[in-house]
Amino acid sequence: MENENKVRRYLPSVLWIVVLIAVYFTLNSLIAPFTDGITLNGKIVTESTKQLGGFLFGIIGGLMLIEIYFYQIFFRKPKNDATNIIIRALQFILAALLLMVVISFLESTDLFRMGDNIVGNFLRSPVTMFGDFQSMLVNTKIATKDSAQLTSSGIMVLALLAIFAVIHISSVSRNHNYGLAYLLILPAFLGVLFLIIYPFLFEIKLAFSNASLGTQATKNAAYGLQYGWENLKTLFTGSVAKDAKFLDVFWRTVIWTVINVTFHVSGGMGLAILLNRPMKVQGLYRTLLVFPWAIPTTIAAMALRNEFDSRYGLFNILLTDLNTWLTGISHGTANIVGIGNLFTWLAAHIGPVSWKQDPFWAFVSILISNIWLGIPFMAVIILGGLQSISQEYYEAAEIDGASKFQQFRNITIPLLRPVLTPAIILGVVWTFNKFDVIYLITQGGPQEKTDILVSSMYKAAFQFYRYGFTAMFALVIFIILFLFTLIYLRISGGLKSAAE
Amino acid sequence: MSTTTDAANKVSSAKQANVVAHFIRWFFYRARGDSPFKTILIHATLIVACIIAVYPVLRVVTISLRPNDTLLTTDLRIIPENATLDNYKEVLFGNPERNRKSDFFLWLWNSLSIVSITSVLSVILAAISAYAFSRFKFPGRSAGLIFLLTTQMIPAGMLLLPLFIMIAKLKMINTPLGLLIAYAVTAVPLTIWTLKGYYDTIPVDLEEAAMIDGANRFTVFTNIILPLSTPALAIAFLFSFMGGWSEYLVARVILQKNEAFTWPLGIFTYAQQFTVSWGQFSAASVMIAIPVMILFLYSSKWLISGLTLGSVKG
Known part of the structure; x- marks a missing residue:
C-alpha cells in the first residue's frame, strides 16, 4: 500500500521528465540536420539571456534595497538618543539621494528640464558622481570599460548594505501595525507608479506641447497652454488621423462598443444557459466553444482577414453559394405569386459582398470578427456565475408556479449581477480600447471609415508622428472612459462592496 | 452460405443499431422534465455554435496544408487535395534553394x-x-x-x-x-x-x-x-x-x-x-x-x- 502511494506520487513527475527528455532528443535529432537554415543559435540565446537576466537581477536587487530601507523605518527603533540622531541622519541622506536619482532620471527622459544652473547641477550630482566614479575605476585600472558599470554598482550596493548594517546594529526591533502591509504592496506599487503613473503624467505634459517629428519628439518641443489649446482645437475641428473627423469617429466607436458588448453578453448568456444543464458532453462543447478565445488574437484576426477576401474568402464563397441556391429556387417558384417574387428579390439582394472596399461592409466584417472572438469569454464568465446559483431557488420557484421567464427575470438576473456588473464594465472599456482586430483586418480602411478612437490615435502617433496632438487625444479618450465608468458605477451601485 | 451471412449481417446491423441508439441516448442525456424535442433543439444549437467557433480555426490548418500552387481556391474541404507539409518545412528550416533562412x-x-x-x-x-x-x-x-x-x-x-x-x-x-x-x-x-x-x-x-x-x-x-x-x-x-x-x-x-x-x-x-x-x-x-x-x-x-x-x- 505504501509502495503504491509512492509510485502514484512520483509517477507524474517521472513521466514529465521522461517526456521532456524525449522531446529534447527528438527535437535535437530532427533539428540538428537543418541548423544551417535557422538563424537562432546558441550565441544569441546566451547573449539575450545575459541581457535579460542582468536586467532582472538589477531590478530585483534595487527593490530589495528599497524594501530593506523601509523595513528599517517601520520595524527598527533607535537604541538611544545618540543613535537616534545618527540613524535619522543616515536615513534622511539616503532618501535625499534616492530622490535626487529619481529626479535626474525623470529629467533624462525629458519630463522636465532643469537647465545648467546650481540647483540642476546639485540635483544631478549623484548621477554625475556615479559616472565619474566609473571612469575613475577605469582610469585606475581597477575595472575595464565593460565591467566598470557592474563593479561600481557592486561597490555602491556594498556601501548601502554597510549603512543598513550600521542602522541595524544601533537599533532594536519594534512592532508596527501597518508596516508589513506597506512593505508587501511596495514593489507592485513602485512598478505601477513607474510604468503607469509616470507615463500618464508624461502624457499630460505632452498634451500641452507641439511635439512632432519636426521637433524630434521631445528634444526641441515647446510647452505651453497655447499648444494644448491648439491641440484641443485641432482635435474637435480638424482631422484626427488623416481625414476623419472626431465626432464621426466617436459615434463609430460608440456603435462599435454597444454592438460588440450587446452581442458578447447576449451570446454568452445564451450559450451559458444552454450549457448549464446536466449533459454528458458538456465538457466537449465547452472545449470547442472556447476555441476563438484560446487562439491567439493576432492569428485569429489574420485568419479572418483572409476569410473576408472578395473571391477566396469563406464568407463570399458561402454567400455566392447561397445566391446560386436562391436563384435556382426563384426560377423554380417563378410561377407562384408572392413567393416567386420574394425569392427573386432575395436572389437579387443576397450575394457576395465587397468586404474591403465598401465602408459599411468593412465595418460589419470587423464587427463579426470581434463578436466571434469575444463571445466565449463572456460565456465562460456567465457559466461560472450560473453554476454558483443554487438549484434550490429554481425548485422553490417552480413549486410556486413561476414560469421559466419569470425564473430567469427574478432569480437568474439578480443573482448574476455580481458577475455581470464587472464583466460588462470591463467589456465596455476593453472593447472601447480594443483595436488590434481593426488594425489587423482593415487597418481602419477604406478611407479611415472603420477607425475607432483608439486606432485613430495609434495612427496619429505612429504613422503621422503628431505626438503632442496624440497626447491630447488620449487624454480626451481617458476622460470619456472615466466618466462612463463613474456613471455606470453610480447607476448600478456595483463594486462598492468589493473595495471594502 | 448466403443465409448465414445474411443472418450475420442482421446480427451486426442490429448490434450497430443498438450501439447507435445507445450512443444517441448517451449523447442526448437529458435532465428530468426536458422534452426530447427541446433536448434535440438545444444540442442542435450547441453543435451549430461549435461549428461556427471551430471552423475558421480549422481553415487556417487547411490553408497551411495546401500546396503552393493551389493556395487560392474556393474549395471548402478541411483536408485539401494534394495536402503537403512543405509550408511547415519551409517555415521551420528555411529554404536552401531560394537561400532563405528561417527566423x-x-x-x-x-x-x-x-x-x-x-x-x-x-x-x-x-x-x-x-x-x-x-x-x-x-x-x-x-x-x-x-x-x-x-x-x-x-x-x-x-x-x-x-x-x-x-x-x-x-x-x-x-x-x-x-x-x-x-x-x-x-x-x-x-x-x-x-x-x-x-x-x-x-x-x-x-x-x-x-x-x-x-x-x-x-x-x-x-x-x-x-x-x-x-x-x-x-x-x-x-x-x-x-x-x-x-x-x-x-x-x-x-x-x-x-x-x-x-x-x-x-x-x-x-x-x-x-x-x-x-x-x-x-x-x-x-x-x-x-x-x-x-x-x-x-x-x-x-x-x-x-x-x-x-x-x-x-
Missing part, C-alpha cells in the same frame, strides 16, 4: 523569454500585494484598490506614446528590455484585484490556527495561502502570458529590426513580402497556436473557478 525559432525565443519573464514577475508582484490588500487593514487600503482599478481605465494605446519616448530615451528600442518594460506591469492591477478576491474566499481561521501553532506570516503565506490559491495564480499567469504572447501593436512600435521581432511581428513578414505567402503564414500560425491552445483548453476547468471566484465575488 521562426528566433522569434519564438524572443517571445518566450520576454513574455515568461514579465508574466512571472507580474504574478509574483500581484500575489504579494494582493495578500496585503486581502488580509491587512491599513490606511489607504480602499483608496489603493480604487486607484488600481482606475489605472485600468487608461487605454493601453494611451501609455504607448510616453512609454515609447521613454524607452527611446533609455536607448532600449529594438532590445528585449524595451518590450519587457512596456509589458511588465500592465497586467498587475487587474491581477491584484483577481487574487485579492480569491484570497478573500480563503477563511482567515486557517491562518489564525497556524499562527497559534507558531507559524509566522511568511510560512502562512507560502504554506497555506499559495497552495490554496494555485488555480487563481495559474489563471493570473495564463492571462498575463496570453496577453503578452499574442501582443502585436506595442511590439510593432518598439521592435523594428527583424532580429528583435517577437512572433506576431515575425509572422507578419510572411504577409508583407512581395508575394504574400499565406501557406507559410498559416503553417507558422498553426505551430504557434497549437501549444498555447492545448495549454488553454487544458486549464479551462480552472478558468471558470478562477474567474468567478476572483474578480467577481469580492
Whole structure:
C-alpha cells in the first residue's frame, strides 16, 4: 500500500521528465540536420539571456534595497538618543539621494528640464558622481570599460548594505501595525507608479506641447497652454488621423462598443444557459466553444482577414453559394405569386459582398470578427456565475408556479449581477480600447471609415508622428472612459462592496 | 452460405443499431422534465455554435496544408487535395534553394523569454500585494484598490506614446528590455484585484490556527495561502502570458529590426513580402497556436473557478 502511494506520487513527475527528455532528443535529432537554415543559435540565446537576466537581477536587487530601507523605518527603533540622531541622519541622506536619482532620471527622459544652473547641477550630482566614479575605476585600472558599470554598482550596493548594517546594529526591533502591509504592496506599487503613473503624467505634459517629428519628439518641443489649446482645437475641428473627423469617429466607436458588448453578453448568456444543464458532453462543447478565445488574437484576426477576401474568402464563397441556391429556387417558384417574387428579390439582394472596399461592409466584417472572438469569454464568465446559483431557488420557484421567464427575470438576473456588473464594465472599456482586430483586418480602411478612437490615435502617433496632438487625444479618450465608468458605477451601485 | 451471412449481417446491423441508439441516448442525456424535442433543439444549437467557433480555426490548418500552387481556391474541404507539409518545412528550416533562412525559432525565443519573464514577475508582484490588500487593514487600503482599478481605465494605446519616448530615451528600442518594460506591469492591477478576491474566499481561521501553532506570516503565506490559491495564480499567469504572447501593436512600435521581432511581428513578414505567402503564414500560425491552445483548453476547468471566484465575488 505504501509502495503504491509512492509510485502514484512520483509517477507524474517521472513521466514529465521522461517526456521532456524525449522531446529534447527528438527535437535535437530532427533539428540538428537543418541548423544551417535557422538563424537562432546558441550565441544569441546566451547573449539575450545575459541581457535579460542582468536586467532582472538589477531590478530585483534595487527593490530589495528599497524594501530593506523601509523595513528599517517601520520595524527598527533607535537604541538611544545618540543613535537616534545618527540613524535619522543616515536615513534622511539616503532618501535625499534616492530622490535626487529619481529626479535626474525623470529629467533624462525629458519630463522636465532643469537647465545648467546650481540647483540642476546639485540635483544631478549623484548621477554625475556615479559616472565619474566609473571612469575613475577605469582610469585606475581597477575595472575595464565593460565591467566598470557592474563593479561600481557592486561597490555602491556594498556601501548601502554597510549603512543598513550600521542602522541595524544601533537599533532594536519594534512592532508596527501597518508596516508589513506597506512593505508587501511596495514593489507592485513602485512598478505601477513607474510604468503607469509616470507615463500618464508624461502624457499630460505632452498634451500641452507641439511635439512632432519636426521637433524630434521631445528634444526641441515647446510647452505651453497655447499648444494644448491648439491641440484641443485641432482635435474637435480638424482631422484626427488623416481625414476623419472626431465626432464621426466617436459615434463609430460608440456603435462599435454597444454592438460588440450587446452581442458578447447576449451570446454568452445564451450559450451559458444552454450549457448549464446536466449533459454528458458538456465538457466537449465547452472545449470547442472556447476555441476563438484560446487562439491567439493576432492569428485569429489574420485568419479572418483572409476569410473576408472578395473571391477566396469563406464568407463570399458561402454567400455566392447561397445566391446560386436562391436563384435556382426563384426560377423554380417563378410561377407562384408572392413567393416567386420574394425569392427573386432575395436572389437579387443576397450575394457576395465587397468586404474591403465598401465602408459599411468593412465595418460589419470587423464587427463579426470581434463578436466571434469575444463571445466565449463572456460565456465562460456567465457559466461560472450560473453554476454558483443554487438549484434550490429554481425548485422553490417552480413549486410556486413561476414560469421559466419569470425564473430567469427574478432569480437568474439578480443573482448574476455580481458577475455581470464587472464583466460588462470591463467589456465596455476593453472593447472601447480594443483595436488590434481593426488594425489587423482593415487597418481602419477604406478611407479611415472603420477607425475607432483608439486606432485613430495609434495612427496619429505612429504613422503621422503628431505626438503632442496624440497626447491630447488620449487624454480626451481617458476622460470619456472615466466618466462612463463613474456613471455606470453610480447607476448600478456595483463594486462598492468589493473595495471594502 | 448466403443465409448465414445474411443472418450475420442482421446480427451486426442490429448490434450497430443498438450501439447507435445507445450512443444517441448517451449523447442526448437529458435532465428530468426536458422534452426530447427541446433536448434535440438545444444540442442542435450547441453543435451549430461549435461549428461556427471551430471552423475558421480549422481553415487556417487547411490553408497551411495546401500546396503552393493551389493556395487560392474556393474549395471548402478541411483536408485539401494534394495536402503537403512543405509550408511547415519551409517555415521551420528555411529554404536552401531560394537561400532563405528561417527566423521562426528566433522569434519564438524572443517571445518566450520576454513574455515568461514579465508574466512571472507580474504574478509574483500581484500575489504579494494582493495578500496585503486581502488580509491587512491599513490606511489607504480602499483608496489603493480604487486607484488600481482606475489605472485600468487608461487605454493601453494611451501609455504607448510616453512609454515609447521613454524607452527611446533609455536607448532600449529594438532590445528585449524595451518590450519587457512596456509589458511588465500592465497586467498587475487587474491581477491584484483577481487574487485579492480569491484570497478573500480563503477563511482567515486557517491562518489564525497556524499562527497559534507558531507559524509566522511568511510560512502562512507560502504554506497555506499559495497552495490554496494555485488555480487563481495559474489563471493570473495564463492571462498575463496570453496577453503578452499574442501582443502585436506595442511590439510593432518598439521592435523594428527583424532580429528583435517577437512572433506576431515575425509572422507578419510572411504577409508583407512581395508575394504574400499565406501557406507559410498559416503553417507558422498553426505551430504557434497549437501549444498555447492545448495549454488553454487544458486549464479551462480552472478558468471558470478562477474567474468567478476572483474578480467577481469580492
